[in-house]
Amino acid sequence: MVAYANPSPALPSPSHPMANPGYGKRPAGDEDPHADPDFAHLSPREAEIAVFVDHLDDGHAMGHKVLAAQHPRYGQQAMRTSLSRLAEAGHLRWIREHITVEDNTMRWVTRTYWSRTRRSEAWWEEFARERKGRIVPGDLRPGLARTDEPELPEPEPDPQSESAPQPESGTSYRTLAGIREADPRMRLSESDCRSLASLAGEWLSRGATPQDITRAVTEGLPTTVNNPGGLARNRLENKMPPKKAKIRQKAAPRRARVTRAVMCCMSCDADELTTTIKGGMCPDCRAEYEAAVAAEEAGQLDAGYVPDTFLADPDAHAVYSWVDVPRRAAEVRAAGGLRPRTERAL
Numbered sequence: 277m278v279a280y281a282n283p284s285p286a287l288p289s290p291s292h293p294m295a296n297p298g299y300g301k302r303p304a305g306d307e308d309p310h311a312d313p314d315f316a317h318l319s320p321r322e323a324e325i326a327v328f329v330d331h332l333d334d335g336h337a338m339g340h341k342v343l344a345a346q347h348p349r350y351g352q353q354a355m356r357t358s359l360s361r362l363a364e365a366g367h368l369r370w371i372r373e374h375i376t377v378e379d380n381t382m383r384w385v386t387r388t389y390w391s392r393t394r395r396s397e398a399w400w401e402e403f404a405r406e407r408k409g410r411i412v413p414g415d416l417r418p419g420l421a422r423t424d425e426p427e428l429p430e431p432e433p434d435p436q437s438e439s440a441p442q443p444e445s446g447t448s449y450r451t452l453a454g455i456r457e458a459d460p461r462m463r464l465s466e467s468d469c470r471s472l473a474s475l476a477g478e479w480l481s482r483g484a485t486p487q488d489i490t491r492a493v494t495e496g497l498p499t500t501v502n503n504p505g506g507l508a509r510n511r512l513e514n515k516m517p518p519k520k521a522k523i524r525q526k527a528a529p530r531r532a533r534v535t536r537a538v539m540c541c542m543s544c545d546a547d548e549l550t551t552t553i554k555g556g557m558c559p560d561c562r563a564e565y566e567a568a569v570a571a572e573e574a575g576q577l578d579a580g581y582v583p584d585t586f587l588a589d590p591d592a593h594a595v596y597s598w599v600d601v602p603r604r605a606a607e608v609r610a611a612g613g614l615r616p617r618t619e620r621a622l
Contacts, residue, residue, distance in 0.1 A: 286324065286328055286347055286348055286349055287327075287328060287331050288328060288331050288332050288336070288346065289346065291514065291515040292332065292336050292337070292342075292346050293336070293337045293342055293346075293514055294335050294336060294337060295335060295336065295337040295338065295339075296417060297335075297413075297415070297416075298385070298387075298412075298413050298415070298416040298417075299335070299385075299387065299388070299416075300334070300335040300336050300337050300338055300388065301329070301332050301333070301334055301335065301336050301338050301388060301390050302334060302335075302387055302388060302389050302390065303334060303389070303390060303391075304369075304389045304390065304391040304395070304403060306393075307391065307392050307393050314326075314330070314392055314393075315327065317365065317394065318361070318362075318365060319361075321350070321354070321358060322358050322361045322362060322365070324349075325343075325347070325350070325355065325358045325359075325362070326362055326367060326392075328343070328347060329343070329362070329390060330390075330392050338388045338390075340352055340355040340356040340359055341355075342514075343355050343359075345510060345514055346514065353568070356543075356568075357565065357568050357569060357572065359542065360542065360543075360556070360557065360565045361569075363542055363555055363556030363557065364555040364556065364557075365394060366391070366394040366395040366396060366397075366399075366400070367390065367391055367392070367394060367395070368388070368389070368390055368391075368542070368556060369388075369389050369400050369403075369404075369539065369556050370386055370387070370388055370389075370539070370540050370541070370542050370556060371386070371387050371389060371403075371404050371407065371537055371538070371539060371540065372384055372385070372386045372387075372537070372538050372539075372540045372547050373385055373386075373387060373407060373412070373534045373536070373537045374534070374535050374536040374537070375412060375414070375416065375532040375533065375534055375535065376532060376533050376535050377414040377530055377531075377532040378414055378530050378531055378532065379414075379530070382535075383416070385416045385417070386540060386545065389403070397554065397555070400539070401539070404537045404538065404539055405537070407534050407537035408534055408535065408536060408537055409533065409534060410533070410534045411531055411532070411533055411534075412531070412532050412533070412534060413529060413530070413531070413532065414529070414530030414531050414532035415529065415530055416532070446473060446477070447477075447480060447486065448472075448473040448474070448476035448477040448480060449469050449470070449473045449476075450486075451476055451486040451489050451490065452464055452468070452469040452472055452473065452476055452489075452508070453466075453469050454486075454490070455489075455490055455493055455494060455508070458490050458494050459494040459497060461497055461500070461501040461504070462493060462494055462497070462501060462504045462507070462508065463504055464504050464505060464508060465504075465505065467505075468504065468505035468508065471505070471509075472505070472508055472509060472512060475509065475512040475513065475516075476489055476512065478516065479492075479512065479516065479517065482516070482517045482518065482519055482520060483517065483520055484517050488517075489512070492511055492512065492515045493507075493508050493511050493512065539553040539556075540553065541553060541556070541557050541558040541561050542556045542557060542561070543557065543558075543561040543564070543565075544558060544560070544561050546558045546560075546561075
């Protein structure tokens, strides 16, 4: 574990989710020794988040949504802006690697690289070039989309019964219903218990006890809990214990070789084959980032703001901030001579 004389008040918990195998935090290597001034050039918020990220183990999920869910002080928008600032400062880059596996199949994968030591744009460009020819695991998932986010379990029937009875009769439901007795702040409704029963059932199928579930849902609660069902779901998903290992002979891992590596945008997955990537961002995403920073510095943007594009049903929600960030970003793009941005699928 990293040691600092003045550590961040918020550090990762042991239950911080791992990304899909082969993804998540990856060290750039060749680091300077740990020291208190490592992040002295950053603002207090970015320095705190940098220490948080620096304490993550290799392979821990680095998506801004996961980090916001795990960090007690900052929401998704604040985390997203801070990661952009860390990239601009030279600590983060997203690199797309084209790999050829031993069976001659080929694919693109996107990796997240972290450097505690501040790096220049030229250093990162050379780092990407040096990735060519490297040997990497051959079982990485293909595709242009990131696979940094951890997988959540698919809903399954309550494992306590073969005849799939009503949830109320299962151990999962009874465990959830009993949580209110352990802590009155977590008064889960009947509807909450029904909708969360499959998650609790997955915990039980992985060897957890009802006491483990209760502890995970009630430990370290804030003074007031306004949405017990939502908080319980968040904790059951993010603290999910690992699946029981299956005893079987493992096949020899396949290997692959990196045949090309290019910088890609941290926000939209565009890469330097189709646009300019500077500071880890394409021009369009940089315009949005600069608009968000300007709004935040002017006190017009809530640090817990969640952009509409992150919501399951954007049209059904009210405005979440005092400023229209997409409109401000459009103005920044226009001032920089960039064409209006078209909607893209997330």
